[in-house]
Amino acid sequence: MDANSESLNPSDKQMARGGEKPFLHFEIIIKILERLPVKSILRFQSVCKDWNNLFKTQSFIAQHASHSYHESPFLLLHTYDDSYKRSSLLLLNQKMETVEVLSIPSFEVLSVPSKYSFNHVGKIKIIGSCNGWLCVLLCVESGPFRLLRLWNPLTREVREIPPIRWVHMCPPFSGFGFSSIVNDYKIVTFSYLQKNIEGLNYAARVVHVYSLSTDSWKELELGAVQKKGVIKGTASVDGTMAWIGYDDSFDVPLLVTFDIVTEVFTSTPIPSAVRVTIAGAYQNKFVLSGHHRESHSMHIWVMEQVASESGKHFSCSEKYSLGIPSYSFVNFCIWGNEIVFCEKERKAGVEGKSKFHLKLFNLTTKKWKEFPNISSSHDCCDGFSYGGSLVSLINPQVQ
Structure with a gap:
């Protein structure tokens, strides 16, 4: 029973x-x-x-x-058209059918100082997906704050996150994850803040962490990755978030990880390649992909967390080497046991527009398949593995 x-x-x-x-x-x-x-x-x-x-x-x-999540996750396809300032969200099933076109709420801008005015332009950036919830960044035309929301598109619940101040001079990077050990959701955001030290103003790289259990932000030390550059990509498994970074010389790519429980950052060197990205999580391991510098091929690595006397670290092992048609062939996410790739094709005659084709590589059968009916012309396109959930984050107690 x-x-x-x-x-x-x-x-x-x-x-x-x-x-x-x-x-x-x-x-x-x-x-x-x-x-x-x-x-x-x-x-x-x-x-x-x-x-x-x-x-x-x-x-x-x-x-x-x-x-x-494990038996029948959806593929959440997010596209954006700059001309109409409009985001579009589609849920696709394993049969490559559009199940639903999701309606994006207005996301009212609240809890910010009254002297600032905000205009949400309709575009959102999805930071990550966890337990049926999306962490989204609202794109606004002005204002010194990052505006984030937690949103369950199927139950239509929205939770406002306290605003966090940031500087527009460089692109911010964030992550969203959950730990079953502490039963808490956390958001990590890297940004630059204007600091005044001894009368001099300068932009300092800082990281802030939001905890759902306390509904508050705090600033953290970067520790071992203080001089490492976190530049792109995000993924999470239970208890750990990850990004792609580089060392000071930008020659050695790194897997930068954040332990949600201990709130400690670590970095692990990975094989040198052009445009290394995080494909996602598969069987509680991070999967990376990248174009090799010396060949026109894409390599896929698995980063497995192992324990040692000095603490936890990650080991890297190569699993596949794939032939690819062009360098515009990049991954979106891992969906079930498949890596979703996007082939970006510049659309002739339309300035700034691109045409996106989706292709899937099965990690078990090592075979390719293509979404025959999914091809969209937008300014940007992204995808996430999404499992619908009844989990509610509206109540003060974390579900």
Whole structure:
């Protein structure tokens, strides 16, 4: 008997059985419900009070999220058109079909000093996806603050994050992750702040960490990666976030990681390549890809965390070497057991526009396949593996 069935009272069990004449054992019905889409669960909340209570139990939410992410995750495709100042979000299933076009909320700008005015231009940048929630950066025309939101597009819940001050002189980098050990979600943001030391103003590189459990930001020391440059990419596994960085000479690419529990940064050298990126997480390991300097091929590495006497570190091993048609062939994310690649093709006759084609490489079968009906012309395009979830981050207590 599982935790969900144990949490049910006699009336819950009676309802799950289907009244006086049971058709299925209540444990089987619960297993079926755990595998339904989020929107179906939301509709079924009105079936009866017993089911509504069941859907709010932590054990049911956890099991439902596990099935959604591991068995049938969606591919979330995010495109943006500068001409119309418009973002577009599509959910695609494993059959390469568009399941839903997601509606992006207005994201009201609140909790900032009244002397500042903000105009959200309609564009959002997705920082990361975790347990059904997206961490999004609102793109505004002016103002010295980074405006972030946590958003569950299927339940339509939005949580405002306290604004964080930053300088527009350089692009910021962020990350979003969760640790089951401390049961907390955290956002990491790298930026430059104007500091005044001995009467001199200058821009200093700093990192801030937001904790959902405290609903507050704090500044952290970069420690071992103080002189390393974090430049692009982000991914997370349970308890760890990662980015691609370089050393001072920009010759040696690094995997820069952040432990959500200890809040400590580390860096691990990785093989030299052009345009190294993080493909995502696969079987709780970070997967990297990059074009090799000496050949027209793409290499895929796996970074596995190992324990040692000096603490945790990462070991790097190459898994695949793939022939690629061009250097515009880059990865988006890992979706199930496949790496989603985007081939960017400049569209003739339209200034600034590009055409994107999606192709998938299966890490198990080592075979390629292409999305036959997904080809869009936008200014930018990105993708994320997304599992629908009933987890709520609106209440003060972290789910």
